[in-house]
Amino acid sequence: MKTETRSEQFHPPSVLGKILIRLHIDIPLFIGLILIALLSFTILYSAGSQDIDVLMRQAARVGLAFLLMTALAHVDPYQFKRYSALLFSFGILLLIAVLILGQFGKGAQRWLDLGIFRFQPSEMIKITTPMMVAWYLAEHALPPKSKQLLVASILIIIPTLLIAKQPDLGTALLVASSGAAVLFFAGLSWRFILAITAMLGGMTPVLWHFMRPYQRDRVLTFLNPEADPLGRGYHIIQSKIAIGSGGIYGKGWLGSTQSELDFLPESSTDFIFAVFAEEFGLFGCLGLLTLYLLIISRCLFIASQAQDTYSRLLASSLAFTFFVYVFVNIGMVIGVLPVVGVPLPLVSYGGTSIVTLLAGFGILMSIHTHKKFLPH
């Protein structure tokens, strides 16, 4: 990390460098994201039964997401701070609107039909919740006092419950952890952290009450996969077979037999990691995890270099939430966490999560490339 710090301070003023600074793009982060995107296409081609159409659709989404990221990188972080409360309130209103008049997508109310395209307000909330909490805490001295802690908790719980009600447990989990991450980075005392962990344990029955039968099934299946080896548990069993059979070196690209034969369900979306692990083995998995860790490290570094409290809190929360994404998805595919609908970030097929993720990276780049004064 030291070398990175240095390169930051003595940036060579090459032509390319000048252009990139103009573009407000952070090169290490950008390279990492491009690598993951390429890796995603490779594995999607294999998991999606070598369907070139699938690839093209995903490429279009990723392209759009990269454009949005670049656009957001141009926005001064002060603007994010300024509109935090407004964007958050707007997001909450949309969530309520979805609950009331939402269209039915996959049996759950998540979508809002805006005529031209369908919009998922819960995706927007993934970013506006940490923004809101960071904005609120940055207005007060840190570490937060109990009053701020209370207000911040309410700010987190409202969107979480609204999304859990949709019901979208995966997203609710990500929103809650993005908000909690802000509190953590704001210096919430360890005693409080312990107390909240204990309280969440006590909240489990309440959460259970809010769950839909299929969500309860998933949790029960996780606790005891053998309870339904032919249904829900089938995903986990088949996923473990795919990963385990990959071994150290894997079966090679396009060599996955489990997804080929339709033994592995949802192989392009939530369970794509199993295909990856089967084809590229333990080495491939370590490589992918390293790539994720590098991206996360870079994000945390950006957070550490940020110059005001709001930027620090937002940047570090976005970085940590990205990790939660990775951890929850891989954890569920390898059978150490319950099956919640969280895709493998930047790799799984499907547009909405990629757009939100890259929007988050856009904000990080904006924070890093809009410094008002040099360090020291």
Place this chain on the structure above:
Amino acid sequence: MSRIYTVKNKLEESRLFINRIIAAFILILLLTSGLIVRLVYLQIVGHEHYATLAKDNSIKIEPLVPTRGIIYDRRGKVLADNTQSFSLELIPEQIKDLDDTLQRLQKLLNISDEKIDQYQKQRKRQKRFTSTPLLISMNDEEIAKFAVVRPYFPGVDIQARLVRHYPYADLASHVVGYVGRINEAEMKSLPIAEYRGSTHVGKIGIENTYETELHGKTGYAEIETNVQARAINTVNSVPPIPGDNLYLTLDIDLQKTAFDALDKYNGAVVAIEIKTGGVLVFASRPGFDPNPFVIGIANDAYQALQSSENQPLYNRALRGLYPPGSTVKPFIALAGLEFNAISAEHQLFCPGYYQLPNVSHHYRDWKKGGHGSVNMTEAITESCDVYFYSLASTLGIDRMHSFLQHFGFGEKSGIDLSGEKTGLLPSKEWKRQQHNQSWYPGETLITGIGQGYLQVTPIQLAKATATLANKGKIVTPFLVKNSVNTEDSEPEKVTPTDNITIKSENINTIISAMINVIHDPHGTAKGISKNINYQIAGKTGTAQVFNIKQDAKYNENDIDFKLRDHALFISFAPADDPKIAIAVIVENGGHGGSVAAPIAGQVIKQYLEGNNEN
């Protein structure tokens, strides 16, 4: 903003923040290490195991279907069990051209298109390696035919399966119900995990109400197969837990007596054990044979049942709606006493018709010329209509409504069968809501003799009778005694002790009048009092199916059978210590006393005298 920034604060904040970044980074590294440990475990330690499993997908997980619980009557006679039968089953994964195979099988074994469709529907929701039956209950000829050509049909085989069997066929079809193939709508509502491999589900009757208990818990086996997908070894298995056996309160011998006694008539008989609420007889005639429904009834056979004029699929005991006729009179009389609207000794002159003040319409008595002067006991014994027109007029519809409601009129009886009808207990309020009309005084009169809007189901009528016999202690009927594997244990369910507050002198008046119905020389059901050493209390009823014009004459022989009156009878016995309550409805039977009462008499006799032998 009242916030004061100091340099010290800022530095403190930065330091704290950097500490947190480091803590977060350590946490991330730890959690990632956890993932790596798990990956190492799966991909190095478990590699060989999982590689074997993945190779040619050699491990199949197959559901082990639990054996469905057996249904017994109260004495342990089998009402529903499982018999071994042979079925022709296909494993789609092992068949190259499924359509071609199906066509060849269809030609060979003469299978109907319907069965092929059914098979296709079921196949689509199973995994490709699951064996799915095409033909259930193959006969010897079919088995022999297929056995010869079996080598030409890879992936097709004859399997032994358990098939539900109903030994009493139409006798208990409306109580026990039947199982049938799971349809698409059921697929969505059933717990999927429990029904993998199950092909059948309870459709109606006890089979439906107690589906969860009867079904049991599905087990599974992880089976290792060779390249031809033949099972070679079971790696791991969890055995299924068979469904509970159910013991009903029903007495199948008594049921047979009632069913046979109905003879050529359509109708229903419901008998309840008063002390417990256990249903002894629940007969609906005609019944139907449920066995073809299990293997998939042919379309034309089903159409024939559906369109039959006698409606064998119609559960009369549970869903049949009939005017109670004069069987409602004891309840109306009791209402009169309870509301102090009349005294039991009050004499009323019956000229054979009743007139409302200032209305010319004659409300006729069934007995031309009338009954003369009658008190309450005589009015019940002889079933005098005029007495009850007058009493109904005094009570008014709303008081009758609230009193009858206590006895369960207009409400489900609560029996453990689904699809029960509520019947209809009219009130002014109901008529306003339903018909947007005000209530007419004439409608009050005919409600008093159990005609008009009033409609009851046989089970409702039996419950009301049992509650009356129990002196106001409400009896709730039920069918399943227990679900343990011992037949001599006591019923688990206890009748709730809800009470209707009734003065005992009033109820004794009514009961002694009901005894007169059978044991008085003027009684309308005196025919069944012979050769018994106990007393029966009862009430006959005759319910009009259609209205006769004001001055026309009702002549049984003149009119079409289907338009003849329904015969009804309610009773309980022994009158001094009631054990059994019974309601009989004979469609188009004519008079309650001559047709319905003897059926009840036979059932009571067999129950009371048979019980003494035990």
